[in-house]
Amino acid sequence: MIRTQAAAITAALTVLAGCGGSVRVPPLDRPEPRATRVGIVPPAGPYQSGVDAIHYAITIELPDTGKHITASTRADLLITAPLDSIWLDLTGLRVRTVTTQARRKSVRAVSFRQDSARIYFPLHDARPGDTVHVTVLYDGEPDDGLIIRNNVHGARGAFADNWPDRARFWFPVIDHPSDKATVDYTVTAPAAWEVIANGVRTDLIEGAANIKQKRTWRWRIEQPIPAYLMVIGAADFAIGVTDRCAPGGAAAPHNGCVPVSYYAFPQDSLNNANIFRRSGQMIGHFANLVAPFPYPQLANVQSATRFGGMENAGAIFYSETALNKNTLGESTVSHEIAHQWFGDAVTPGHWSHLWLSEGFATYFGNQFFERADGLARFRQLTTESWQGYLNSPVTDLAIVDTTAVPKNDLLALLNANSYNKGGAVLHMLRGLLGDEVFFSGIRRYYRRFAHGNARTADLQRALEEETGRDLGWFFQQWVYRPGHPILAVTHSYDAAAGEAVVTVNQTQKAAWPTFRFPLELAVSAAGTT
Structure with missing residues (x-):
């Protein structure tokens, strides 16, 4: 035909x-x-005016x-x-x-x-x-x-x-x-x-x-x-249903009922059914926390492609090998589903702002487990993520560099700055602003840019409007500058005066900024804290 x-x-x-x-x-x-070659960074300015x-x-x-x-x-x-x-x-x-x-x-x-x-x-x-x-x-x-x-x-x-x-x-x-x-x-x-x-x-x-x-x-x-x-x-798929009506929030295009399915290679259908079993629960969590699910349905798809997970709108593709070997982590599923809001519906206006996609999916993907499995699980995931950044080769780079992309290769942006440090920035903002203000600010940001594009300044502006506070200093040091604080802590105790003196010095590289951040000190003496 x-x-x-x-x-x-x-x-x-x-x-x-x-x-x-x-x-x-x-x-x-x-x-x-x-x-042509993949990942060539285009010239600055509008892509096609x-x-x-x-x-x-x-x-x-x-x-x-x-x-x-x-x-x-x-x-x-x-x-x-x-x-x-x-x-x-x-x-x-x-x-x-x-x-x-x-x-x-x-x-x-x-x-x-x-x-x-x-x-x-x-x-x-x-x-x-x-x-x-x-x-x-x-x-x-x-x-x-x-x-x-x-x-x-x-x-x-x-x-x-x-x-x-x-x-x-x-x-x-x-x-x-x-x-x-x-x-x-x-x-x-x-x-x-x-x-x-x-x-x-x-x-x-x-x-x-x-x-x-x-x-x-x-x-x-x-x-x-x-x-x-x-x-x-396109392949010989076994199609299964995870949820016929996941709670996606009462809004079009699904009016609160999101069908969730999986497309598996027939030999791996049981593995797919197991790993995707909480997909509907993830949709319901993000719909309640952020906004209604932005697409009419969701399919989790076993695929013969490059990445471990790819957040294609309404049709997420996952590694065929990981699903075949039953090694795909549930945190990958949560990460890719979080992308449906952040990256897909709200898309970075330029690749250099990739953290607005990957950092958000990292943090909110982990945050699902705070709600579903408890605070200890969430803390484990956030600690592992931060350690991944500290051990990475990109600590000398800023999350957003408005003048260059690493190696002049867009694929080089898939690094611990975009994912791990980006997620940490959101966690620090949550700590700085408090849960109520932080999440309401995220919802403001999402509503404004859903099905459009955003850059880092747009997120900053939305949070500032929500809080009434200047956050320029925060974004400047954590997003537009490289590195992280490295602390040297010394202390002395004057028994006669009953006074402890604690000195905290930042000893990071000179090219990194001097960071401004709240710091809690715990003082122990004679078995008391």
Whole structure:
């Protein structure tokens, strides 16, 4: 069915090209272009001025053998400034045609240029305020981003794995966290497979008579998400239900009842059922503490991808090996579910503010166990997390560096500053402000930026508004400067005066700041404290 549909698309584009006059396109028989490197830090400033992607419609056929895909993507782009041309990120795949449509005029084939990182094309008939519909037809073998291979059991499958900027390896996109959009997916795959994606499934079409071995799934997410969360997963799955109605908070898109499922490789379904058994309880905790669950449902998915856990909106992907060996920790599950609020719904406006995603998921993921298992468990997790930061090689770096990214590599941001120290910053803020003010300030921050983007200054401002206190000194020393306090404590006792003198010196590196923080002293003498 999709094969017939793809042929119709190609024929239509050929006619349009003929009607539109001379259109310059690269030769159709050219080899796939060389792919760019993952994680290159883009220049400072807006990623693409004058363009805001508001929706993508991705149509893709997954192959029975090999890795060659045939696909088309329509990007609906809001034009916000006068422009003569625009570009989309796409790497390593061969573009066949590009068409544009604006101001309800006819679809027109346009000339385009493709290099190793992007496709460039003119913008016709569009003014600021218009939405331009750009459709790209392309094919090839993805070098990254869409992983097509055998899983731990030797069964074939396909999984998207996009962080930080790897969505561009399988569909044309504005591949930056500051640009969020809704998505429709149309995925044709072997009939024995199941397909999972963000949002909700809207249709399942059995193959036409000549392609009975294929089926087509349609999924849609109506909440805007960044490119790194736009995923599909396709394999032979055993689908189980963890909760039919997890308490997600009385608000759309689920009206308080969140279906929670798991997609497991059949041999590992019992392991999946066990490790994800408290997923609904986690959703209920965060919904009560922060805000209603931001997506219509949640699926926990065993996947053949890079990371131990990836927080894709409404469809979290986890390590196939950890689930196969039953070694995936429940703290990973809580971490990824916390991401649905922090990272997914409220997305850092730039990769350098990654701690607003990973630090929040670290802290709130651990905080679930404070509520569910008791204070001792929470203290254990926070102590282990802080020790992980102290033992890390990144203590000489700030959490947020506005001028550089470690090693000029976005993947280097996945470090103990973004996770461990970021979580510790939130714990210190909680101690400084008190539970009531801290959590109400977090809720203020979330409400303001839900389904949008935030940076560190936005969090600071929300907390200052909630408390009426200046927190600039706190963020400056803990977030924008490196290191941590190292204390040397000495004391003496004057028996005649009955007086103890305690001297506390900060002895950390000179490049680190002198820290301001509350300090409690415990004094013991003659068996008393």
